[in-house]
Amino acid sequence: MVTIRADEISKIIRERIEQYNTEVKIVNTGTVLQVGDGIARIYGLEEVMAGELVEFEEGTIGIALNLESKNVGVVLMGDGLLIQEGSSVKATGRIAQIPVSEAYLSRVINALAKPIDGRGEISASESRLIESPAPGIISRRSVYEPLQTGLIAIDSMIPIGRGQRELIIGDRQTGKTAVATDTILLSPAIADPISVPTQDMLIGLYILTNGNRRAYQQKRITFDSPLWLRWRLDLRILSSEKFLSKFTMNL
The missing domain is CATH 2.40.30.20 (Elongation Factor Tu (Ef-tu); domain 3)
Incomplete structure (x- = not known):
């Protein structure tokens, strides 16, 4: 006949209680x-x-x-x-945040920071808030260095500083996009990585918003230059993804 030993039962219960995992994960x-x-x-x-x-x-x-x-x-x-x-x-x-990394340079991504160029995933260990506050005026570095666009008509008449914002105004089909595109292609700080030191390089960022796939392919062929491919990031958002435009402008 099997006898029940209270001390063994108490020992087993005590061990089970000590081994019980009390970690609780609350999910909203x-x-x-x-x-x-x-x-x-x-x-x-x-x-x-x-x-x-x-x-x-x-x-x-x-x-x-x-x-x-x-x-x-x-x-x-x-x-x-x-x-x-x-x-x-x-x-x-x-x-809401997006991954950030130098690995995004020379890649083509969509508004969700996902690569769409068929060259594999992008590894990023850091992230940044989309709605992050801008740095204060005092903490910002002053504009002290000129920026050459590579266009003689602009460089000879309009002083542009590296780090400042510059607005290009004009009617439709007057060449606004061409000026920005030529600046990316012709600027010595972007297009000549051989003679320009790495710390002085500029990063060319081309954003295609509300465009069609044909326009995207044309721009990609224009920008696929091996000289400055390393220093470029293309962000594409098609007309079929208009709901992402608000968040794209904050990147």
Whole structure:
């Protein structure tokens, strides 16, 4: 006959209690009420922050923008074709941010910082908030060095400083884009990496917004120059991705 020993039972219970994992992970979740036109209405997510990234059940990322008493309006950072009513959504606890790295130079990306040039993924260990505050005037470095655009008509008449903003105004089809494009192609600080020291190099950033795929391919052929390919970053957002324009302008 098997005898029950109370001391052994107490020992086993004590060991089980000591080995019990008390770590509890609290996740702020919600449920999709409706989705369409790049916007999703979420019930729940009581503690979500404005501008916080949320993740849908099928993997799509969104940004919580409209915080109401009973639901949350989320802008989808993707097509959202697989999102269904009733599916779950969880808050990530992170404000909208994008990865940053020098590995993005010479690459072509979309508005979500995803590579679209067929050259593999981009590894980035750091990230930056999209809605980050601009540095104060005192902490900024003063404009002390001129910038040569490579266009004699501009360099001889208009003083442009490196680090300042310059607005190009004109009617349609008057060559505004051509001036900016030629500056990227002709500027000695960009187009001549052999004679210009690395610390003096400029980074050429070309952003195509609300364009079509044909215009994108034409610009890519124009910019694919091996001399300055290393110092360029192309950001493409097509007319089919207009809902991302607001966030693209903040990058």
